[in-house]
Amino acid sequence: MKADPRGVLTGVHFMDGDHACCEGALAAGSRFAAGYPITPSTEIVERFASRVPTVGGTFIQMEDELAASITLQGAVWGGAKAFTVTSGPGFSLMMEHIGYAAMTETPCVFVDVQRGGPSTGLPTLPAQADMMQARWGSHGDYEIIALCPNSPQECFDLTIKAFNLSEEFRVPVMFMMDEVVGHMTEKVVIPPADQIEVVPRRHTRKPVDQYLPYETNGDMVPEIAHAGEGYNFHVTGLTHDEHGYPNMTPQTQDKLVRRLQNKIREAADRIALFEEEQLEGADVVVVSYGITSRVAQRAIEAARERGLRVGKLRLITAWPFPEKKIRELAAKVKAFVVPELNLGQMVREVERAAAGEAKTFAVSHAGGGVHNPEDILKVIVEASRCPAA
Amino acid sequence: MPGSLINDLGNPVEPFLRSDRMPHIWCPGCGIGTTVNSFARALIESKIDLQSLVLVSGIGCTGRVAGYVKLDSFHTTHGRAIPFATGLKLANPKLNVVVYSGDGDLSAIGGNHLIHAARRNIDLKVICVNNLIYAMTGGQTAPTTPAHSITSTNPYGVFEPSFNLPHLVEAAGAVYVARWTTFHVRQLARSISEAFQKKGFSFIEVISPCPTLYQRRNKLGDGLDAMKYYKEKSKVRHGAPTNEVGLTMTGEIVVGKFVDRDRPDYQTMMRTQYAESLGEMFVEQPEMVCS
Amino acid sequence: MAKGRVSIVVERCKACGFCVEFCPTHVLALSSAFNSKGYHPPHVVHPEKCSGCDLCGMYCPDFAIYATKAPAGGGDK
Numbered sequence: 001m002k003a004d005p006r007g008v009l010t011g012v013h014f015m016d017g018d019h020a021c022c023e024g025a026l027a028a029g030s031r032f033a034a035g036y037p038i039t040p041s042t043e044i045v046e047r048f049a050s051r052v053p054t055v056g057g058t059f060i061q062m063e064d065e066l067a068a069s070i071t072l073q074g075a076v077w078g079g080a081k082a083f084t085v086t087s088g089p090g091f092s093l094m095m096e097h098i099g100y101a102a103m104t105e106t107p108c109v110f111v112d113v114q115r116g117g118p119s120t121g122l123p124t125l126p127a128q129a130d131m132m133q134a135r136w137g138s139h140g141d142y143e144i145i146a147l148c149p150n151s152p153q154e155c156f157d158l159t160i161k162a163f164n165l166s167e168e169f170r171v172p173v174m175f176m177m178d179e180v181v182g183h184m185t186e187k188v189v190i191p192p193a194d195q196i197e198v199v200p201r202r203h204t205r206k207p208v209d210q211y212l213p214y215e216t217n218g219d220m221v222p223e224i225a226h227a228g229e230g231y232n233f234h235v236t237g238l239t240h241d242e243h244g245y246p247n248m249t250p251q252t253q254d255k256l257v258r259r260l261q262n263k264i265r266e267a268a269d270r271i272a273l274f275e276e277e278q279l280e281g282a283d284v285v286v287v288s289y290g291i292t293s294r295v296a297q298r299a300i301e302a303a304r305e306r307g308l309r310v311g312k313l314r315l316i317t318a319w320p321f322p323e324k325k326i327r328e329l330a331a332k333v334k335a336f337v338v339p340e341l342n343l344g345q346m347v348r349e350v351e352r353a354a355a356g357e358a359k360t361f362a363v364s365h366a367g368g369g370v371h372n373p374e375d376i377l378k379v380i381v382e383a384s385r386c387p388a389a
Numbered sequence: 390m391p392g393s394l395i396n397d398l399g400n401p402v403e404p405f406l407r408s409d410r411m412p413h414i415w416c417p418g419c420g421i422g423t424t425v426n427s428f429a430r431a432l433i434e435s436k437i438d439l440q441s442l443v444l445v446s447g448i449g450c451t452g453r454v455a456g457y458v459k460l461d462s463f464h465t466t467h468g469r470a471i472p473f474a475t476g477l478k479l480a481n482p483k484l485n486v487v488v489y490s491g492d493g494d495l496s497a498i499g500g501n502h503l504i505h506a507a508r509r510n511i512d513l514k515v516i517c518v519n520n521l522i523y524a525m526t527g528g529q530t531a532p533t534t535p536a537h538s539i540t541s542t543n544p545y546g547v548f549e550p551s552f553n554l555p556h557l558v559e560a561a562g563a564v565y566v567a568r569w570t571t572f573h574v575r576q577l578a579r580s581i582s583e584a585f586q587k588k589g590f591s592f593i594e595v596i597s598p599c600p601t602l603y604q605r606r607n608k609l610g611d612g613l614d615a616m617k618y619y620k621e622k623s624k625v626r627h628g629a630p631t632n633e634v635g636l637t638m639t640g641e642i643v644v645g646k647f648v649d650r651d652r653p654d655y656q657t658m659m660r661t662q663y664a665e666s667l668g669e670m671f672v673e674q675p676e677m678v679c680s
Numbered sequence: 681m682a683k684g685r686v687s688i689v690v691e692r693c694k695a696c697g698f699c700v701e702f703c704p705t706h707v708l709a710l711s712s713a714f715n716s717k718g719y720h721p722p723h724v725v726h727p728e729k730c731s732g733c734d735l736c737g738m739y740c741p742d743f744a745i746y747a748t749k750a751p752a753g754g755g756d757k
Contacts, residue, residue: 074476422741
């Protein structure tokens with residue numbers, strides 16, 4: 001369906017990633033946010049707090065991230081599209097409730113504007129060191145989807161995508177920004193509402209006596225009902241059956257947890273979004289995401305000027321990780337070069353997926369700034385010198 | 390049988406229960422089920438629209454209430470029933486949101502959310518079943534466990550002072566504060582009904598036996614012994630100053646309605662402020678229900 | 681004629697004793713019978729004294745007993 005024009009700030013704007021993300025949420029139909037201030041994410045909810053009373057909706061600043069991350073889920077079950085924003089330390093606090101959202105299949109978006117860590121780290125400076133945490137931060141077996149914008153424009157466009165994916169798969173989606181993308185100001189074009197596709201909530205049409213809250217068929221995603229509609233459903237974080245009732249047996253656990261995993265994994269090809277350039281005939285492929293992909297572009301171009309055959313694969317969905325793509329490429333290229341603003345996170349996934357068919361080179365950076373393109377270039381050159389597999 | 394004229398109405402509680410999930414997991418002599426009877430009675434007597442009634446609970450023995458009542462119900466995470474309930478209420482103000490949880494869940498891990506929701510006067514009805522212990526996990530000390538009690542984490546006796554919950558929530562801003570015990574079944578039902586009429590943060594504490602852990606470890610007998618103690622030692626003092634209603638292991642239990650005042654609730658204050666500041670630009674939230 | 685009538689859901693009972701203790705007219709006592717879980721459920725010993733107040737039902741933590749008011753003119757055991 002098309003976006004509600006009341007939330008769409010159509011026009012050509014000059015705004016930073018944080019502000020664009022807020023506009024993306026509004027365009028996607030979100031009318032509820034619960035947040036807690038944390039640099040460098042706070043501007044997203046500050047803008048939302050200012051916009052939403054003129055659009056129709058609610059922002060509440062909760063007393064901590066533990067509350068914010070569950071208040072938004074209450075709002076979802078009350079009928080809203082909801083999100084929260086945070087950075088490293090808050091993201092850590094939200095982990096239990098990300099797990100709750102995954103377990104109860106609550107569609108929602110968690111924005112992490114990554115900054116230097118660990119702990120209090122570098123509140124005003126970038127990093128990309130929460131990537132593994134986005135995937136594995138909560139306890140137990142579960143799957144999430146994670147997106148990485150690399151510009152304010154993408155902060156707008158991909159926030160809408162994040163909401164859409166969350167509704168389609170009834171899963172919490174991690175929106176992995178970084179401090180540079182969040183605070184850089186660029187042109188952001190917001191189209192008219194009728195050009196924006198929004199995925200509606202998968203609300204059941206079944207009558208009350210036939211509805212089971214966690215019954216699924218083909219695509220493994222159950223239909224949802226909201227509180228107050230007479231369905232008298234039960235939602236719990238305990239292992240549950242199709243009725244939503246706690247059913248704590250190994251059989252129910254196996255069935256439920258595998259479905260939560262498979263509903264994402266089996267759709268991984270559909271979910272995977274990446275930007276590719278000159279992969280055909282490449283010796284080296286640079287795999288990057290977020291702000292690092294902008295820096296890597298400079299290094300890639302410099303390498304090509306030297307005659308090296310360098311392809312680019314920019315991850316837009318970081319999770320589920322595009323293993324298939326990497327595996328295919330690994331058979332054809334000599335090496336992957338993975339620059340990240342961390343000491344090696346997504347590079348591990350690249351290495352795992354490559355399964356020894358190609359070499360993997362990390363270009364690590366502890367955070368606090370962006371890479372020097374020369375540092376990435378150096379590794380590209382080294383990678384292209386390695387013998388063919 | 391000459392009973393053909395008799396109209397057997399059945400248990401008045403039964404329509405509110407998920408009968409397919411009976412029997413429940415609570416121990417013999419546990420008072421939680423008793424509080425559910427009072428809750429059901431309050432629903433009947435106040436003629437609440439059941440469709441818009443939502444129950445949110447946390448983790449613990451009392452938290453299991455959500456799974457046994459036939460309402461839209463949410464069994465959330467430990468300590469976070471109140472913020473979840475806040476989200477529900479803000480997204481759909483027409484919902485009547487009840488938080489039904491235990492003393493450990495609400496006042497320990499959930500303590501921060503308890504005081505902020507009371508401060509904000511969020512329109513929630515909180516039923517806090519206080520069995521003075523962390524029962525589900527095997528009888529650990531709770532912030533409400535009376536001094537000198539034996540628990541599994543204070544095997545030589547609790548030496549911390551315990552919370553006086555009515556005092557705490559009154560200070561934080563609650564507009565309705567009452568305490569009963571599971572002996573006071575009718576008064577509890579009445580308080581719950583009164584809370585339904587109230588707009589704002591209502592808090593009803595119900596002292597309840599935990600025979601398996603609290604009673605047994607402290608050689609206080611079983612559930613029935615606890616009920617007899619409640620009957621003998623409770624004193625109804627409506628309007629009592631809440632700083633005077635602290636509990637001890639075997640002393641007097643002050644019960645009654647302690648606080649019943651009026652303050653604008655969170656959403657009223659929000660609307661007023663926006664209308665004042667934004668005038669015509671303020672858009673009252675349209676139906677949050679997304680299609 | 682008794683004004684009320686007690687119904688007992690034997691299988692739910694856990695013999696906590698609340699109903700026996702708090703019935704205002706002492707209609708009930710724990711029986712020597714067993715339910716399948718091994719508990720002694722209550723039984724009605726003074727049916728004529730039942731007023732149908734349903735305090736037993738309100739006290740029962742297991743939803744295993746309740747009393748209803750007998751309709752005027754109708755009686756039972």
